[in-house]
Amino acid sequence: MRMWVYVVRRAALVVPVVIGVMTVLFVLISALPVGTRACSFFHPSGKQNPCDPTIPCPTDPSKLCPNPAYVAAVNALGLNKPIFVQWAIYVGNALTFNWGYVAQGSALGTGAQGFGLPPLAGQSVASVLWQFLPYTVELALLSLLFILIISLPLGNLSAVYRNRPVDQASRIMSFSGFAIPTFLLGTLALAAVTFALGGPATKSVLCGGTSTVFQDFYGSWPQPPCAPLFGTTNLNPIGYPNWLAGGYISSPTGFPTIDAMIHGQYYLAADTLLRIVLPALVIAYGTVAVLLRFVRNSMLEVMNQDYIRTARAKGLPESTVIKKHAGRNSLNVTITVLGLTFAGFITGFPVIEVVFNLWGVGRLYAYSVVGPARDWDFAVLFGTTLLFTYLVVAANIIVDVLYAYLDPRVRLG
């Protein structure tokens, strides 16, 4: 089978899975009250409120009249039609990125709870998520890099030096990384770094304060209210990275680091990168725990193969045997497991983004479920779930294609 045929075939398998996920979400959504559904998944023209079935009459405010926006929502979402029609409408909307709108009354909609975000009410969930996604992607890529850098050599080492101190140490590390809560590890790491650098930042040097640059990098608890915009004296009231939510400056790619580079702000690019180093390390520590076991086991299995004995017998140096013959062959399993752990790994993002005060998708998700029931935002909740599903599915495709590329038996067999 040619490579592209394999890719197309693999991608086609995704369709039923995605439809299935949407069906599961639809079952959950259809359990919600009609008013909540109208509120979250329909956007009226103008400033009307689709949440309530009745509103005070325009002519006589003491009486209640049927709410036209509510009626329009019920019609648009098919809420008065059979459940199959509702399902079809939902799946259609979900496939076309029509994921609902930030509700008027939710915490995200009103800007309540002191998030520092402007009120997002009425904005399309997909577009909001799209704004916040690149930062999360940067964080994910960096943590992926750390995971691979840590787990591959360490797994190989502990397989080669089986039951020796290196192996025991890596085993203990993998157990502890699994057993420590992410938020605890993150908070402690942040506290340690902050206090090692001399206390929380109050105001960075660039904003006319006295905190050092390093304090500004990590000592942001909460974020210092002043972070410089590109070359201007505007103060950023929102948080970090400031151009994401505010729209203060053009953002050609959406990726904060790359945007900063494009604008020639190398300090900010370095700042952005440095800020996500610690969270990426914390995420990596938790995931490495899972991966290390598999790398070690697959490496042990490979080391028992005949071709390793052959390689040793023909006099190759041990380092070449481990690196080229064993390491390459154990990579397949590693990549598969990495794909499987990806789902667990990206669900750590809400927690880590809250701990480190990063403005990514996970933070948005956290704020959609925060607080009492009136603050919840169902459109963002279900939209983020869909987005994360897409990410997981995409990661699985990439892993499978990579696997097929590395191991010709997969695509030929």
Add this chain to the structure above:
Amino acid sequence: MATVPATPPVVPASPFRRSMQARVAQYQRTWYFLRRNTLAMIGLVILLLFAALFVYGLYYPASGSEPQLYCASNSPLPVPETNPCYQASNVVCTYPSNVNSYGPGCIETPIGYPNFIAPTASLIPFTGGAFPLGSLVFPASDAGTTLPFFYNDYSMLVKGTVNSISVSVFIVAVGAGTGLLLGAVSGYYGGWVDEVVMRITDVFLSVPAILLVIAVIIVGKTVGLTSFTETLELIVAAFIIVWWPLYARIVRSQALVVREQRYVEAAKASGAGGGRILTRHVIPNSVYPVFVQMSLDVGSIPLLLAAITFIGFILFPYPLIPEWGSIAAAGTEVLPVVLTHCGVAKATCFLPWWQILFPGLAIFFFAISVNFFADGLRDALDPRLRR
């Protein structure tokens, strides 16, 4: 004086007794291999300690059989004079028995739960709290009021042990049981059953589990399941819905291997039916990877609950949260505020470290001991791994 027979009477070896002897010998052998594994024994000892704590927590004295009102706070904010807590700040609120509503300073504890609130002497924020009976701090915003709530760390931890362990063990047991059954059936029989089950697991494994759990819980709460016991049941149900597919997948891949084995063929040849082969051959031989996954999951469910609480989702109706993860998460959540406070005024700085450390240690040791023990058990049970 009756004469004692020199030798004990020989019991005729019934088939039942003989089969029991073989089984006991098998247990003895497993125990022998388990005993030699130091890490597994450490895990077992810690688990026994947890079991003791669990039993202790079950019978931990509840202060009354009926819901009672307690004074929750003597926060920096002045307690209004109309509040009963103003009069007697460390005792049960003295409401008349037929009054249903209570002031912001009082909370209602559900039936069977003790007074979680510490004596007011240790309730001054960030300064009080004697080891290990420190009071717990919760972010005021979470409670939906301006008053912070304070709890007794010790009684919360003891009751939290019961909730955390029972919830995680129950979830994993039911989830693994369901997955084991469905996975074995689908792997052994194949065909359309296999297709259907595997497509369903595909769907569930593509959604990040914790997001789906939160979605189920939040929808349940919106529908109206908000009381304490309902929330516990909701959590259990949500986790089970999301958790069984992983087990089904693991067991199926094992069952696919097992069904091609000679002993299954032999069983078929000697006339065994599908049910017998499943229960006697397929399931026992595909159960070891399930043990590993179960051990990982039992330890990780308190972690996940902690993460859910940490991002700000109010899992249990405030102000009652007897669950390890929630306690630690709430403590961690107020930490930034406290630390910023520390930076400003160093003299009055007091970290609620007991609130984070003790539940954190409980989670850590529970997860790690279950892992060690399950690893050892798998090695002892699986002859291929005993070396």
